[in-house]
Structure formats: C-alpha cells, structure tokens
Amino acid sequence: MDNSNTPGKSEKTETGFSEQRILDVSPAGSLITRISDGTILYANKAIAAMLGIEEVANVIGTPIPNFYWNPDERKIVLDAFQAQGSLMNYEMRARRPNDIMFWVSISLQPFEFEGETALLSTILDITEKKQAEQSILALFNAMPQPVLVTRISDGTVLYANEHLSTLFGLPLDQIAGRQTPDYYVDPTDRFRFVEALQKQGHLHNAKVQLKRLDGSTFWAEVSIELTPYLGEMATISVIEDISERIQAEAALQQLATIVEVSKEAIMSTSPKGEILSWNPAAERMFGYNAAELIGKPALVLAPPEVQEDAKSILMRLAQGETVPPAETVRLAKDGRRVDVLLSASAMKDETGKVIGFSATLTDITERKQAEEAQAQLEEQLRQAQKMETVGRLAGGV
Structure with missing residues (x-):
C-alpha cells in the first residue's frame, strides 16, 4: 500500500473515500502504531471512546504498552505477528487510563504510514463476551x-x-x-x-x-x-x-440367573415381611406362582403351629441377624405341609440399614419321610425283638 492511500493523506481511494475517512467512521477501534517502540501514530474516535478518553489527540503519541494490562504481552503479540505476517482475533486484557481492565480482540496487519511500515490494529471490546x-x-x-x-x-x-x-x-x-x-x-x-x-x-x-x-x-x-x-x-x-x-448390574444379573435356575426355593421380602420376589423353584415347591404371592405377607406360608416361630424369625431379621438353617414346616397352595430347611438373612444397604430379608427353603419332605420310615422300621424291629424275647421267656416257664 503506497503513501497516497494512508490515513495521513486526504486523497481518495478508488472507492471514492479516503482510508482515513473509512477508519474515522469505523465502529471498530483502529490504531496505527510504530513497530519499533509502539508509539500510537493514529487513532479513531471508536478507540478514544473504548479507552474512555474524550479527545483522540490525547491518544496519539502515547506508547501502546500503556494500554496493555500486562505490558510484557506486547512482545508475545509482536512475535505472533512476525511469525505469521498478520494476526487475527487475538484476545487479551487491556487497560484504561483509570486502571480499569477490559477485554479486547485485536487483529494486526502491516501498513505503510508516512514512509514507514507500521501496524494497523483493529480492536473490538469483547468484555461482555x-x-x-x-x-x-x-x-x-x-x-x-x-x-x-x-x-x-x-x-x-x-x-x-x-x-x-x-x-x-x-x-x-x-x-x-x-x-x-x-x-x-x-x-x-x-x-x-x-x-x-x-x-x-x-x-x-x-x-x-x-x-x-x-x-x-x-x-x-x-x-x-x-x-x-x-x-x-x-x-x-x-x-x-x-x-x-455396570459391575453391580452384572453381579445382580449373575445372581438373578443363579436364583432362576436354583433347585431351592428363594424368596425376598420387604422389612415388613411382604414378599417381593419368588423364584421358579418356589413356584414348583409350593404351587403358587409369583403373581399370587408378591405383595402378600410371608406368614401366609406358615401353618398355625409354627406362626409364632415364623414371627420370631422376622423380628430377628429386622434386627439385622442371620438365621441359621433350621427345620420347619410351610404350607403349599393345595394345603400340603412341606417340610423345609429354612435359612434367612437380612439385606442391608451401604449404610447398614436393613432394607429387606432373603430366605432359602430346601424341600426335605422326602428325607423326613425316609427318616420316619426308618424310625418305624426300627420301632417294628424293636417290637419284634421284644415279642421274641417274651416268647422265649414264656416257653421256658
């Protein structure tokens, strides 16, 4: 760009307006500074307003580092400009004469001004942004x-x-x-x-x-x-x-699979003893499907003669205890009494609060029947032996 098109000249450009006129009326702040020492050679009214200075003349001649919040940053700006040949939209903090900090976006390009290469700076106040x-x-x-x-x-x-x-x-x-x-x-x-x-x-x-x-x-x-x-x-x-x-869900899924395929009846209840889950083995053992029992009190499975014992177990579980395996009786849907081995424990959250109970019931009916049959055979044998002994004694009289 030759000197005839600099803001310091009054000649018009090909568009019909002098560059100075264009910069003067620009809503963006415009500065021309000497590269060597940063002296401001030209400023428009937008720059004066941005800095809070009434007269543009009071800006011209001032070293540009005076308006940097950190004067050392000018070297960073110049290094970036010299490395690229121009600089676009560099954001930095600036200083007003009253020491108020504000943010600006600055773009630099080389500019011929009164016979020397200077810097034309286009500056936008981006404080609100x-x-x-x-x-x-x-x-x-x-x-x-x-x-x-x-x-x-x-x-x-x-x-x-x-x-x-x-x-x-x-x-x-x-x-x-x-x-x-x-x-x-x-x-x-x-x-x-x-x-x-x-x-x-x-x-x-x-x-x-x-x-x-x-x-x-x-x-x-x-x-x-x-x-x-x-x-x-x-x-x-x-x-x-x-x-x-994810790990907990995988563990729960694995546990759910185990519960589903288990041969033992597994159920869980709320802290009040209401049935929350009922696995397929429990359905087969007692004849109730899950929909029939979920939400019902677990005590419906206890026959009258063990009701008090069942209530005692629930009270112990509510205290956080684990009930060791014990033989008891539960009622099937068809009224059958099912001999079971019952073990139960309290379920707790991470704070230790009891949030429910779980119970496992193993059908020991066949074992109990076998034990009773064995006991009957043994009793019959004792009776036979007793009769034999009596017969021998009677024969010797």
Missing part, C-alpha cells in the same frame, strides 16, 4: 460432574473442568487441544453420537466405553447437547463413570 464466557466456565467448574466441551467439526477439546481431569487422570493443561476420539475405546462411537446429535440436537444417558491416557478403560454414561459455544458449534458433554454400576 468474556464475562459471559467466564460465567459459563464458572458454572461448569461448579458442576459436580465431569464436563467436556468439544468442537463438533473435528472433536478438538475446547474446555474441561477439574472433575473431568480427575476422571481421565490427566492434568487440565494437557486436555485442551486434544482430540476426543483419543478417549473412545471404539472411535466410531463418536461418529455415532455426532450423527444422533445432528438429527435431534441432544443425546441423553448414552452408554459408552472410554479410556484413559494410561490405557485403562471404564464405562460411562454421557449426556450431550449440541450448542453454540464461543462463536462456534460445539458439544457440551456431562460424563458419569458408571463402571461400578
């Missing part, structure tokens, strides 16, 4: 769950809170800028999530397996929203580690 960002980040930081913000286009991490840092075992300063596919056990899961987000704008409680930098894996439940973030489309993800829940 930064305050809004900081409010959002403060909200994310205050959330008890891990939060991750990523660019939708390529999965680059834009923000992560401390909880996410802890979850992945990675310092915060090493998370931003990474690619989220690095954290998926199966990277195609991200493409599946993005496709769902583009269709419906959100994804709630999706289960996915993730991995840490050290290679260890864990199951997570992820809720994701597609939303603008700091001027670009991004995803905001709230992540919950559900590894323990």
